[in-house]
Amino acid sequence: MKKVFSGVLTVIMAASCQTSPKVVAELTEAYPSRPANSVVVYDVSDSVPTAAMTIGKVKCVDGGLTPTKNCLYGNMLALAVRKTAESGGNVLRIDKHKYPDGKSTCHRVWGTMMLMPDSLVKADTQTSLQNIEERHDAEYAEYANAMIQRQKKLYDVPHDVVKIGLGPGWILSEFTTYNGTYKRKMGFNVSADYQHIWNYGLGLGVNYQYFGTTFDNDLKLKMHYIGPSLAGSMKLGKKWIWDVQLGLGYTNYTESISNGYNSVSESISRMGVMAQMGIHYKMSDKIGIGLQFDSFRMSMERPEGIDTSKYDFYGIERLDLQFGLRFYM
Known part of the structure; x- marks a missing residue:
């Protein structure tokens, strides 16, 4: 009975200790914060304008027991964008993106926070956060549907x-x-x-x-x-x-x-x-x-x-x- 009880406690404690993704920023320059929708996102393969100045690094990683649904790629990217805006930057360059694997069930993102003149920011890039959040919503819907289908297959047993x-x-x-x-x-x-x-x-x-x-x-x-x-x-x-x-x-x-x-x-x-x-x-x-x-x-x-x-x-x-x-x- 003790083994069963301790096993139940372990499950309850694991469930209650679920964490949010961990966001860490290292600043080399301090600037006033700005709106999150003013941040431009450049992917790993994109070229960043030479006028952009580095103000720090940011990483969004697994908090320890983060549920997969809380750390899909769109969600992690949005967190990095918000941290960039909070730090005063208007450019986020993605340096590395790791997919879920044996070490973590989360997407993990590393990036460089940068600042460049607002005049160089294109108007159509002002909605990058909105696009990221819409991408996250679509990704989450796909994830939820995949989970539903998986559950259906898992419990598709004779009645x-x-x-x-x-x-x-x-x-x-x-x-x-x-x-x-x-x-x-x-x-x-x-x-x-x-x-x-x-x-x-x-x-x-x-x-x-x-x-x-x-x-x-x-x-x-x-x-x-x-x-x-x-x-x-x-x-x-x-x-x-x-x-x-x-x-x-x-x-x-x-x-x-x-x-x-x-x-x-x-x-x-x-x-x-x-x-x-x-x-x-x-x-x-x-x-x-x-x-x-x-x-x-x-x-x-x-x-x-x-x-x-x-x-x-x-x-x-x-x-x-x-x-x-x-x-x-």
Whole structure:
């Protein structure tokens, strides 16, 4: 539980610590600020008039955890233009432009801030900031549309899936019988699951599990679980799909023993917690194959007259591995 909680805290802290792009200016000359729409922008390949005088350098880089949508090229360029105007310049020459890469999800811009006589500034260049902002708006719209399309592809999964699986399972909790104590015990597991997924990969499901095993003294253990669950699913590739379910449901636990002539059994009912994660491959639009891990936990009443204080948790913990079929409705 501590690991899960600390992981959630990490995500929350990362989200809350998102920063804005970082703008840094180094001035060699100080001049009064001027309107941002008076700044002319020259690209790396453009020739700057010889009358332009350098007054400093500016760079717009990733602030550390800057969301991509806040540092598209148009946005970073507009920040450099505003810093140039704030520093008293009316010319911004782009020296270097780095695209998003493994080091940063942002565009990064380095430039030289310059000043030249206003008479040399062409009238049609006075709207350069407006053009940059319009370019940024268009770039952001393209980015947003690309993200929407990516999300649609990511969650373009079958809406209704029936999963049938079987395989080995292991009781992970310490189990004591008349013949001794078992640290682990292997058994057999069968499951049947259904999930309905809505948009954005979230949905609901229902799960059934059976687990059975036999101990050395002919003690047989059977467990049946059924209950609802929250479900999630997304595509890992063109035909590969990942899904997860977390549920709380009814569990029937039965122990029985027989000596060949007589048999004795005892059953109890409890609430159990189930977590499930798996991948499946779509062989066609109607059927697929999958591999799945199930985790199950059910608490039990501590018996009277037996010291169980060494156990933080008293009950059954189980891990199952299943291989089976997927049917797409």
